[in-house]
Amino acid sequence: MRRIFRNKFTYLSIGALFLGSVACKDSFLEVPVTGQVSLDQITSKKGVEGLLIGVYSVMNGRDSGPWHAGASNWLWGSIRGGDANKGTNSGDFSSMNPIENFETEPTNTEVLSKWRGSFEGVARANQVLAILPKVTDVSDADVTRITGEARFLRGHYYFELRKTFKKVPWVDETMDYKTGAETVPNTEEIWANIEADFRYAYENLPETQSEVGRANKWAAGAFLGKVLLYQNKYSEAKTVFDDVIANGQTTNGKKYGLFPSFKGLFRLSNENSQESVFAYQATGAAQNTNNANTDLAMNYPYNTGTSGPGNCCGFFHPSFEMASSFRTNANGLPLLDGSYKTTANELKTDQTVTSSSAFSIDEGNVDPRLDHTIGRRGVPFLDWGPHPGQDWIRDQTYAGPYTPKKYSYSSAESSSLDGSGWTPGYTATNFMIMRFADVLLMAAECEVEVGSLAKALEYVNMIRERASNEAGFVKASDNAEKAFATVSNEAAMLALTEINPKQWVIRSDRNSTFVYLGGERNKLTSWNEYKQPVYKIGLYSSADFATQAQARDRVRFERKLELAMEGQRFFDLVRWDVVEGDITAYFAYETKKIPTHFPAKVEFKKGQDEYLPIPQAEIDLQGKDILKQNDGY
Structure with a gap:
């Protein structure tokens, strides 16, 4: 495949790597290509290590997008899975609209971005593996390690391709880049190849x-287990997950475990914790965002003069359905019968309520x-203050209230x-491609299918017990960072004379936040109170896991809640x-909640929409006799 092998390194030339140099009598006419390095420079330990870093570097999708080529899969896994809708408004990034409505055409540019971004990673991994035998100043141990890392990364990129496109050509480092590149069909199943890459890494990479940021043995094991699970090889996957759970540790030597507080799990200060199995290592830079967390850079509140994160762009709005899925009963358990979508149980929202009008959560x-x-709205948004609702949403009638x-x-x-600094929207916060909670829930699935229901219950309750840690609950005091004042009674609040509309105070006597909406400051009717949310979460009992069907439903719903907005949902449903x-x-x-967001008729077509179409540009490039289109397109 010609496109697969098109190298985009700024510091490497395919010509230098594979074609060699041409002798010339008039050597003074030979002018090196700007930015090109020599074969001698690449065939060294330093050179091949540099190439390996280049394989890691495209995990954020920046090389081909950057918005939808990376591993966060917020479009492919979360929006298509019902976690969220596109957000913003109908005209912004309109190429996303048909994707979330399952009207995707093979010519869609975002589909091409995901394909090419993933194959860029494959190509770079293959280059490392192809050049490594030519390197002479590298130890046997380093050869094994570099091979393991490159194969792990190739496995990662191919896993992205297989679960998204299904029909994918397998190209490895043994194929001739000049003659074999255009004759690789996508008619053969590649699961075994992906499995082999992860298995090699699992068996050969060091533990630390x-x-x-490098992959280790245990990250490889976790991904191997996931690939086995995707093939319904439950017994084999269980064996691997058992090993990872019992013995696994992070690359920096921390035994795998759940981070104590769900509240702190996604914070910059806690990255590379015991829960981080494998993460894209992001850095922020004032002048260069290539290594930042670019994949999520559009997904912040749409602020217009209101203090908050981002200022752009208002994408990726959680759905009504997903939000109401977090409703719990008197015992703190989810409503597995779907009644969270009924009028009596669905989450109250501020849809159509302006930020300057009163609203109670x-x-x-x-x-x-x-x-x-x-x-x-009304709940502290980290330390930015109470979420103001409409003021942080570009078009609430289109995107919804979240x-x-x-x-x-x-x-x-x-x-x-x-x-290394920040650029607005481009953060230095790592994205965890896999975390330990995911491993536990996959292991629980295996236990349900071929193991012990009691063990599945144990794993799920570990997740729920962490969520029940009150130290991790959102509290009114979280609003204090930017509050106008903290007071202990109503009189002190009403005596504040300098406060402006939409500023807030913390009432310690009521454990709540009061926002001044405007009017006479000394009248309580001019204020809006946001009370503390009512958090109730309980553990499952053995009676809840009495049958395989019960256990299966509970494990699957726990994945929905725990991994919401992390790009997993659609692939799980498939x-x-x-x-x-x-x-x-x-x-x-959802169409009843925001009817202007969706076309008059929107439907999922079984046998087609489980996978994206093969990009038409790639079929045109390779030939339709080489690349076969997926069914239905």
């Missing part, structure tokens, strides 16, 4: 590494993870630079073979 029981996943919250940066993080029913039900509910 010299640099925290929902007072029913909710899972505390709701307010670390989704921004909603904003994304995971991986949003706090005010404290934005003012205390990480050393591998469980429930995607048609779930997405149909999602559209039936």
Whole structure:
């Protein structure tokens, strides 16, 4: 495949790597290409290590987008899975509209971006593996390690391609880049190849590494288990997950575990914690955003003169359905019968209520993870103050009342630079491609299918117990960072004479936040009170896991809640073979909430929409006799 091998390194030339140099009698006419390095420079330990870093560097998708080529999969896994809608307004980034409505055409530019961004990573991994045998100043141990890292990364990029496109050509370092590149069809299944790459890495990589961002044995094991799970090889996956859970550790030597507080899990100060199995290592830079967390740079509240994170761009708005999924019953358990979508149980919202009008937040029981996943009016948005609702949303009638919250940066993080700086929207916060909670829930799936229901219960309750840690609950005091004042009684609040509309005070006597809406400051009717949300989360009992069907439903719903907005949902629905029913039900509910967001008829077409079309540009480049289009397109 010609495109697969088109190298985009600024410091490497394919000609230098594979074609060699041409002798000339008049050597003074030979002018080196600007930015090109010699084969001698590449065939050294330093050179091949540099190439390996280049393989890691495209995980954020920057090389081909950057918005939809990276591993966060917020469009491909979360929006298509019903976690969220596109957000912003109908005209902004309109190439996303048909994707979330399952009207994707092979000519869609975002589809091409995901394909090319992933194959860029494959090409770079293959270059490392092709050049490594030519390197002479490298030890056997380093050869094994570099091979393991390159194969892990190739496995990662191919996993992205297989779960997204299904029909994918397998190209490795053994193929001739000049003659084989145009004759690789996509008619053969590649799961075994991906599995082999991760297995090699699992069996050969060291447990710890010299640099925290590198893949290690246990990250490879976690991904191997995931690939096995995607093939329904539950027994094999269980064996690997058992090993990872019992013995796994991070690259920097921390035994895998859940971070104590869900509240702190996605913060810059806690990155590379015991929960981070494998993460894209982001850096912020004032002049260069290539290594920042660019994949999520558009997904902040749409601020227009209101203090908050971002200032751009208002994408990726959590859905009504996802928000209401966090409703819990009197025992703190989710409403697995779907009744969270009924009028009696669905989450109260400020849809159509202006930020200058009074609004009281929902007072029913909710899972505390709701307010670390989704921004909603009246609840502290990290340390920026109470979410103001419409003022942070570009077009609420189109996007709905919620904003994304995971991986949003706090005010404290934005003012205390990480050393390399920040660019607005481009943060230095790592994105965890896999975290330990994901491993536990995948292991729980395996236990449900081929193991012990009691063990599955144990794993799920570990996740829920962490969420129940009150130290991680959102509190009114979280609003204090930018509050006008903190007072202990009503009289002190009403005596504040300098406060302006939409500023807030903390009432310690009521554990609540009061926002001044305007009018006479000394009258309580001029203020809006936001009370503390009612958090209620409980553990499951053995009776809840008494049958395989019960256990399966609970494990799957726990994945929905725990991994919401992390690019997982759609791929889970496909591998469980429930995607048609779930997405149909999602559209039936969501279109009633924001009808202007969706076309008159929107439907999921079974047998087609489980996968994206092969980009037409690639078929045109390779030939339709080489690349076959997916069914239905």
